[in-house]
Amino acid sequence: DQQVKQNSPSLSVQEGRISILNCDYTNSMFDYFLWYKKYPAEGPTFLISISSIKDKNEDGRFTVFLNKSAKHLSLHIVPSQPGDSAVYFCAASRALYGNKLVFGAGTILRVKS
Amino acid sequence: DTGVSQDPRHKITKRGQNVTFRCDPISEHNRLYWYRQTLGQGPEFLTYFQNEAQLEKSRLLSDRFSAERPKGSFSTLEIQRTEQGDSAMYLCASSLIALGDSEAFFGQGTRLTVV
Numbered sequence: 001d002q003q004v005k006q007n008s009p010s011l012s013v014q015e016g017r018i019s020i021l022n023c024d025y026t027n028s029m030f031d032y033f034l035w036y037k038k039y040p041a042e043g044p045t046f047l048i049s050i051s052s053i054k055d056k057n058e059d060g061r062f063t064v065f066l067n068k069s070a071k072h073l074s075l076h077i078v079p080s081q082p083g084d085s086a087v088y089f090c091a092a093s094r095a096l097y098g099n100k101l102v103f104g105a106g107t108i109l110r111v112k113s
Numbered sequence: 114d115t116g117v118s119q120d121p122r123h124k125i126t127k128r129g130q131n132v133t134f135r136c137d138p139i140s141e142h143n144r145l146y147w148y149r150q151t152l153g154q155g156p157e158f159l160t161y162f163q164n165e166a167q168l169e170k171s172r173l174l175s176d177r178f179s180a181e182r183p184k185g186s187f188s189t190l191e192i193q194r195t196e197q198g199d200s201a202m203y204l205c206a207s208s209l210i211a212l213g214d215s216e217a218f219f220g221q222g223t224r225l226t227v228v
Contacts, residue, residue, distance in 0.1 A: 004155075034216055034217075036219075041221075041222075041224070042221050042222070043117070043119075043204050043206075043219035043220050043221045043222045044156065044204070044219045045219070046216045046217070046218060046219075049216050089155050089156070091155070098144075098161055098163075098168055098169055099144065099208065099210060099215070099217070100146060100158045100161055100169070101146075101148075101156070101158065101206075101217060102158070103155030103156050103157070104155050105153065105154055105155050106153075106154075106155055
C-alpha cells in the first residue's frame with residue numbers, strides 16, 4: 001500500500017524557470033509533510049516542511065503548498081538553479097505514528113543551464 | 114555538532130556473515146530512526162527509538178535484524194546471516210520531539226553490498 005506517491009519519475013527545467021514537483025498521499029491522518037533533497041551516495045537533506053493546519057510555507061526559493069481536500073502537495077522552486085539538480089523526496093508523518101516518515105519514490109530534477 | 118554520523122560508509126560482506134552499523138545522532142535529539150533505501154525507491158522505515166526505548170519495529174525488520182540504543186545516545190543496527198536481499202543503503206535519522214512536529218535529519222548512510 002503506497003501511501004505517498006510521486007507520479008513523475010523525472011522533471012527537466014531550464015535554469016531560471018520554475019520547478020514544480022508534485023506529491024499525492026492517501027492517508028488523511030498524516031499531519032506533517034516534508035520535502036527532502038538527495039544527491040547520489042548521500043543521505044537525504046531536509047528542505048522544507050508544512051503542517052496540516054497550513055496551506056503554504058515559504059523559505060527563500062522554496063515554497064510548499066498543501067491541498068488537504070485533494071490530498072496533494074507540491075514544491076515550487078523559483079528560480080531553479082543547476083545546483084538544484086537532485087532527487088526530491090516527498091514524505092509524510094503523523095505524531096501519533098511516532099513521526100516516522102513515509103516517503104514517496106522520488107522525482108529526479110534536472111536543471112539545465 | 115556536525116550532524117548525524119554513520120559508520121561505516123560502505124560495507125561489502127559475504128552472504129551469511131554478520132554486520133553491524135553505527136549511528137551517532139545529533140547530540141540533543143531524543144528520537145532516532147533507521148530506514149532502508151533500495152535503488153529507485155524512497156527510504157522505508159525500519160525502527161525507531163525514543164531515548165533508549167525501542168518503540169516500534171517495521172515488519173520489514175526480520176528476526177535477523179536487531180537494533181539497540183544503549184543510554185539513549187548512539188545506536189547500532191546488526192544484521193545476522195546476511196542475504197543478498199539485504200543489499201541496500203541503511204540510513205539513520207534523528208529528531209528532537211518537543212512540543213510537536215520536528216523534521217528528521219539524516220546521516221550519509223551505510224551502503225551494504227552482500228556478495
